Amino acid sequence: MKRLIVIAILIFGFASPAMADHCRKDIRIIQAALQGQNNAKAEKLLTKGRKLHKAGKHDEAETALHQAMKMLGIKH
Template sequence: MKTLITASALLLCSVAYAHNCPNEMKAIDAKLGTSPSLSMQDMDKVKSLRAQGEKMHKEGKHDESMKALGDAKKLLGL
């Protein structure tokens, strides 16, 4: 019984985590909409990481997606 409860909790956490990718993308997009003062190199990197995050999210690779999106947010100061 404990195993079933633990498995259910892990499944719910992973589903909730997977659905956070779009929220992270929205936060990045909102910040990009304010024309942040970044170097051209950093801006290109943010856009690349944002695109990678979306691609990985669509492929079901949510851990990798959150990593890329997190890196983009760090560059943006979020």
């Protein structure tokens, strides 16, 4: 049982930085797509995604960022 807990902690420890990096990548892609566009809904989702990312809520941030990407026609 202890071994399983240690493995779970290690997996989560390695996954969290990867998720954070994924958020930053999506943010850059959305920012580039918004250049020269006026899409208030996508901008709101981008702002929401940034705030959630900074708060460490990467799953929620990804959801918001992926919605913005879909709105902008960006395949993920």
